[in-house]
Amino acid sequence: MVKRSIVLVALVLAALVVVTLPAQSQAPIKIGVIEPLSGPVAASGSYIRMGAEIARDWINAKGGISGRKVDLLIEDNKSDPKEAASAAEKLIVRDKVPAIMGAWGSSMTLAAMPKLEEYGVPMVVETSSAASITKRGNPWIFRISPPSEMEALGLEQYVDKLGIKRVDFLAVNTDWGRGSITAFGDMLKKKGAAVGVAEFMDQAATDMNAQITKIKATGGDTLFLTTAVEQITLVMKQAQEQRLGRKIVTTGGSSSPTQLIKQAGAAAEGSYHIVFFMPWFPEAMPDGRLAKAFVDEWAKRGHPFEGLTEGFRGHDGIATIAEAIRVAGKDEPAAIRDALWKVSLMGVNGPIKFAKDGPAGKESGQSKPSIFIVQIRDGKVALPDFLAKK
């Protein structure tokens, strides 16, 4: 029995070795991308992939980086940290990518981080919000998305204008949801608002009536909602069914107001959304021309408009890495890492420039992204009154 299985094991191993022998072409510059392309947040990962592909095609249309084309190697992390680590290993060792963009969720990013340190390859983090990512002393991490604390500070100036006095929280039970509650809770308390209940929902949950009923009983005026757009849709519909009657503010930039208007309809009316890109009025973005061009290109490719609020991250991440490679003058991991500290470019979101964060000597890079707030009014996305009047 043992003998026969030996043959089989040997065959399988041989097949594995043969099939995965490293590819030999050297000409294009490879950039690795790790995103959740299947599983519960597949939509977000796919949008980021689409944005990344636009950045790649734009760079290549302009002749590439120093005459070399850019090639994206895209891996699915299946929303599983183990897969994120495996994907990083595969991209670095087998495909020899000199830089990576990824990995959407914070736990996926955290799982891939030891691999970056082990092999010395930089990663640009495009979405993850956990503060700890840049605080761990991993000098290969460069984040262009805002951690929750930064997002909360971005909202601080509007708290009075939004008339927030008593808030409740409803968040997905992940690092992102819990981190948001802490960050926004601290900021709102500092601004003198009373904080009511903090409720959680499982990532896959579809019925949030229990949480809504409980929140309804607190008598607050505002509900902070942190989760992916699908669950936001469900919460809004169910809140309407229960006549919750709150001002709803979504955080994290993954709310896609356009999709909410389509899918939640009247239930989304009046809600506020923190976003990092405003495709409805690209001219209001820091670089209006770039934003407009991105929105047009997105439409030309037939991608759904509602994906833009997520898709821009993919563009900005790849643009950042490409700029670093141009500055470095070569596609070597350590050189790209050093160059990332020097880059200063305009992304769809706004200026990207890294400041040091984390323990001295092993700092990670953290950019300070632009943060915006929009409102759904009359079935359209608009700037809130207090901003539109200016």
Add this chain to the structure above:
Amino acid sequence: MEQLLQHLVNGLVLGGTYALLGIGLTLIFGLMNVVNFAHGEFYTLGAYAAFAALGWAGVDFFTAVLAAIAAGAALGWLCEVTLLRPLRSESIDTTMLVMIGVWIAMQNGELLVWGGVAKSIPHPFPTAPLVLGPVAIAPLRLFVLLIAAGLIAASWLLIQKTKLGRAMRATFQDRDTAALMGVGIGRIHAATFAFGSALAAAAGALLGPVFLAYPSMGDLASLKAFSVVILGGLGNLPGATLGGLLLGVAEELGAGYISSGYRDAVGFVIIILVLLFRPAGLFARQERIA
């Protein structure tokens, strides 16, 4: 008090959907002894079939639900005939494994066809809630609850009153004897699997508009369906119905009064307790340890 009433109403509405998911599975599990991990995928199939019928064929909502039921039955029948029938003499683990394969393949096939972005399924009901004193309920959810009750009653009549149902019950009690008495086990199994899958698809078509349609929606549905089946006892339709309602109310109260982070744990703890003290299900008339 107001809050408690609303929690109870929410729980019953949710429980009705769990019951609808559970009855299809309890037949498949109880009668065929197949741990059907793909049950939730038939639920997903139903939701997407309804979406396609509404969007492409332009039919009305009720026809779309019928189309979804037909799609579920057809694919269920196909699955039984091509995959489960040749494996009937194998162990429960083998059939479970093949259904795990079907689950993974169907879910990723759906992802490929429909993309990861959730689809909203339109429905003809007003969104303003019906308000009865302190509680509110959406008209669509009330409709779903009524249809679920109707489907459960129809299934029960089918099992109890028809010739096919009699053959199904005979097979459940003793497959070999039933075969000796001239029951065509193959046909009964195919019919059972198609019927159970059709019920899952019906649940998907009805709940798709309440929630959203997306490729991984079936995972949670499978888990809840299994819980309901165990609470109610294998092959026990009234048990599955009561089990579903109980699970819905328990989760709702758990999330409302204990902790929303532990919402799903309430269901798990109930299952463990039920299995410890009433191992044949809460509503079994006789003890039945498989």
Add this chain to the structure above:
Amino acid sequence: MRRVGGGFLALIALTLPLWLPSAYHLHVAIMAGIFGVLALSLNLLLGYTGQLSLGHAAFFGIGAYTSALLTLTLEWSFWPALAAAIALAGAAGWFIGRLSLKLRGAYFVLVTISFAGVISLVSVNWIELTNGPLGLPGVPAPELGPWSLRTKTTYYYLVLAAVALSYAVSRRLVGSRIGRAFVALRENEALAESIGVDVTHYLVLAAVVSAAMAGLGGSLYAHYTRFVSPEVFLFSYTVTMVIMVVAGGKGTLAGPLVGAVLFTALPEVLRAATSWQWQMLAYGVLLVLLVVFMPRGIVPHINAAFSRTPRP
């Protein structure tokens, strides 16, 4: 012949880091080894006593969290933490074994699923202990005396030793009186009981050894990936173990190992062979085909094929 075969296999396993083309392949081999331990562990319950545990990720996760927490917060070194992980997972197995000693078949399945569900929710919600959904990054690499087992090659040998240990324990157990009692239980419980097999005792024993072995796998996983989060309790980990055991051939000693190697390598082969949209779809379809053509699993099927050939 059997001995020569075993020696050949050991030689391949021992020299693997020398002839594998890259660290990435070694990474896949290490993951295959960790899942080999897990599959051997599940096989003890499923293959030999016939009880299907669909909560096996719970024992794996308990092992991973125990080891990670002890080394991170109490700064234990790897070896005592590993022992504690094995002990605590074994204790959880004892608990489940005692809890469900009257339950069989589908009901046992549901208790184990529910147990894993509860443990998973505890790992998410008990923030003070587990750091919640953010997980525990920075789990240290193991050390052996003055040497750090940080490199892939050394870690590979550590995992290989664990596989060998798990295999030896399984083999010892299965070949002994206890193993015969297990099989008697699986084949005909009433008969086993009537000839004086203490059913409860043996089931609990099987659950404890199986869970402890899963805890070993969990600890190895934690110190290899250096990061533990509630996702270790994901149902998909259990499903992966079940696929490895049943597809490889349950109730055989080699089957789970073949399954572990094959189903760790398959997703990586698919990564290389096709774009991401098709990977999991192909995985599902291949699994269905495998069951249809080899319903009893790969190893029993090959055994049958080999024993048929001499007698046409």
